[in-house]
Amino acid sequence: MTTGAGPGPGLRDRKKEETRLRLHTTALRLAVERGVGAVTVEEIAAVAEVSPRTFFNYFATKEDALVNTDAGRAAATHAAVLARPAEESPAEALRAVLTEHVRALEADRDLWRMRSELAARSPELAARAAGAGERFESALVDAAYARAGTDPARDLLPGLTARVAMAAVRAAYQQHRLAGQEGSLADRLATAFDAAGLR
Amino acid sequence: MTTGAGPGPGLRDRKKEETRLRLHTTALRLAVERGVGAVTVEEIAAVAEVSPRTFFNYFATKEDALVNTDAGRAAATHAAVLARPAEESPAEALRAVLTEHVRALEADRDLWRMRSELAARSPELAARAAGAGERFESALVDAAYARAGTDPARDLLPGLTARVAMAAVRAAYQQHRLAGQEGSLADRLATAFDAAGLR
DNA sequence: ATATCTTTCTGCACTCTGTGCAAAATCCAG
DNA sequence: CTGGATTTTGCACAGAGTGCAGAAAGATAT
Numbered sequence: 001m002t003t004g005a006g007p008g009p010g011l012r013d014r015k016k017e018e019t020r021l022r023l024h025t026t027a028l029r030l031a032v033e034r035g036v037g038a039v040t041v042e043e044i045a046a047v048a049e050v051s052p053r054t055f056f057n058y059f060a061t062k063e064d065a066l067v068n069t070d071a072g073r074a075a076a077t078h079a080a081v082l083a084r085p086a087e088e089s090p091a092e093a094l095r096a097v098l099t100e101h102v103r104a105l106e107a108d109r110d111l112w113r114m115r116s117e118l119a120a121r122s123p124e125l126a127a128r129a130a131g132a133g134e135r136f137e138s139a140l141v142d143a144a145y146a147r148a149g150t151d152p153a154r155d156l157l158p159g160l161t162a163r164v165a166m167a168a169v170r171a172a173y174q175q176h177r178l179a180g181q182e183g184s185l186a187d188r189l190a191t192a193f194d195a196a197g198l199r
Numbered sequence: 200m201t202t203g204a205g206p207g208p209g210l211r212d213r214k215k216e217e218t219r220l221r222l223h224t225t226a227l228r229l230a231v232e233r234g235v236g237a238v239t240v241e242e243i244a245a246v247a248e249v250s251p252r253t254f255f256n257y258f259a260t261k262e263d264a265l266v267n268t269d270a271g272r273a274a275a276t277h278a279a280v281l282a283r284p285a286e287e288s289p290a291e292a293l294r295a296v297l298t299e300h301v302r303a304l305e306a307d308r309d310l311w312r313m314r315s316e317l318a319a320r321s322p323e324l325a326a327r328a329a330g331a332g333e334r335f336e337s338a339l340v341d342a343a344y345a346r347a348g349t350d351p352a353r354d355l356l357p358g359l360t361a362r363v364a365m366a367a368v369r370a371a372y373q374q375h376r377l378a379g380q381e382g383s384l385a386d387r388l389a390t391a392f393d394a395a396g397l398r
Numbered sequence: 399a400t401a402t403c404t405t406t407c408t409g410c411a412c413t414c415t416g417t418g419c420a421a422a423a424t425c426c427a428g
Numbered sequence: 429c430t431g432g433a434t435t436t437t438g439c440a441c442a443g444a445g446t447g448c449a450g451a452a453a454g455a456t457a458t
Contacts, residue, residue, distance in 0.1 A: 012425055012434070040414065051437050056416060127330025131322070134329040141373075153377040156370055156387070160394055163366035171359040174340070178352040188355070195359055197396050211405070211454055239443065250408050255445060400458085407452070415444070423436065428429100 020058050022048045027065040028114050036066065036122040066118060067128040074139035077101065081143035090144050090158055091198040094165040098140075099186055102169065106185050116177065137166045161198070168192035219257050221247045226264040231313055235265070235321040265317060266327045273338035276300065280342035289343050289357055290397040293364040297339075298385055301368065305384055315376070336365045360397065367391035 026048040030039045045052040059065040084093035119126045144158035172192040225247045229238045244251040258264040283292035318325045343357035371387040
């Protein structure tokens, strides 16, 4: 196994990621076109050129393929919070990480729009998305306590701060959506953080 | 039809409510006993003494029977916020309504514990619960904007305030859970509201 | 009490989701 | 190229969820 600037993840893992992404985007596209309920796993698999059985090797349920519930992202965010400079306050660290996260989301805007649209149309999906959001929030809360080094059963503040930060994200995002996705989401988020008293 | 202390809803509707509740509690009990995945709709229906087909006349999915996703509660909360005295600030109104809401939850503690336990064990259910929570939060946000009378696309504050209030509820609840459900949840919530700067 | 109308319950047939298992195909290392 | 590891696939199957039409039961009027 040559490391360095070599093949990196290796062909096998690269293919796996490709397939996962292809299934996700295919599912998303078909569902947007004709509605979540009117799309079958069989179709998705066929368009993505894998067997139906393989679909379930990547996603446990049809909805998972649409939400792309990535357990790794929550973990990555957790790590990112811990990686912030030690002199930053919890609020500052959370703010920095979430701002970065939102910037990343703004990058592939189209994908995000499709997801939002679907969630608005399907209660089933909205629930999934909410579940994913909650796991994300939990990761953030854990990270806040890890930075503070205090006991969650006694110290309210870190958890509260993390949740308020998420409240700011949601508020900023809703405003952004209602305003037709114009302007910078990151700017709106900064305003929301300030208004929430996070610093 | 004599009103007053009369038959009220009528036999038919009474039976319907009974059946619904029986299915809900049966599902909950079986799921707690042997795990969500190991219970089939067929069993639930059999124990509740209805046909499997009838189960689906009451709940669209097996999970719905467990979460008993009550759309009315969000609406009731919305109304409650609007019913608060006009001189209260948005934050005060939200605080009062949420405190009352939490007090009501503390009342039937056992039911709540079963639900929490199930949600902790089943990601599927956790997602449902999160979805219900989000609908609740949305109702609160709507109510805040209705009180403020401003445009959600322009005015960030009411939505942010409502979400921060929910953040306080979640933080207080988590602490309460981690502390073994001892003491008053309402008191913890008051502390959380203060710490979040809501007044 | 009887006849009639309305709503609910139920059985049946069917599609789709999701899982376990073993064989085939594919990738990787030496 | 060869042997070992992983991934893909087909197959069989149980359970979820739906549409439909007839049976059962509550409601209503005479």
